[in-house]
Amino acid sequence: MASLRKTDRQPEDEALVETPDLEEFIGYNLKRAYVIVQADFRRALGEDGFAPRVFSALSLVVQYPNVTQSGLARMLGIERSGLVAIVDELEGRGLLKRTVVPGDRRVQALVPTSKGKTAYAEARAAVRAHEDRLLSNLSDEEKATLMALLGKIRSHEE
Template sequence: MSREAAQGAQRPGVDHSRSDLEDLIGYNLKRAYIIVQSDFRDALGADGMSARVFTALSLCVKYPNITQSELARMMGIERSGLVAIVDELEAREHLRRARVPGDRRVQALVPTDAGRAAYDAAIQAVRAHEDRLFSDMTSSERATLLALLKKIRGLEKQQ
């Protein structure tokens, strides 16, 4: 007899097969997030970019000459936390910190050709990872999920 069955037997008539947790969006969001992030890591390999480095590179490619402060704000992290991310991308020679004429406080982030190529390869790998992981979900389900997640993102309180 399994432990679960043994526990259930302690309180007859009560369904122990589902926890309160299973009804919580936060709990399900966390568990789903862990699965997807784990698969992302596997897909990009041992020396691949982490999700946050990939995100930073994506935004630098999309918005060349973005400043670190702007990038941090877009990513929802502190400026201080971005330093190590930019350091890594610079060490990989995917971008460089460029001085901006007119404001010597600012560092513009400029992707290199190698950085753009690395991003193109990475985004293909990431799309392949999602296509494979979510192959049991229909396009409609994926679109619905995306829309609902964006709705949650819209609920964020502005600070």
């Protein structure tokens, strides 16, 4: 048999193989693309950098200071129980504070520290660099088109 080093040969005795069905599905292509982008994101931000979801949370806290955890979870589309660890991490790194809200002792508003704002600005630059590099084979117009089409899918969000 021939060498099977990098690519796997398919049996020649079968009928000629057509284009795989999988490639026709948007969902499959979406996932494969997402995995690539996510892996590159992590690589770009490094070992002790932000995970994508932590970066997203910090971004929203910087953009919407005094947001509550429930509000943040809603924005991120995750359960508020799942947000606790994320906020713990960000608070542990001194990037935000849980603060008391006068008038409602249930909630704790999330406020970015100045260190948090700086860290976010730096991380955002790193993320932009990562996307610019990874997507350098897409023109600005193509990127805008992709955003618009993903937005059409996202229109199914609550």
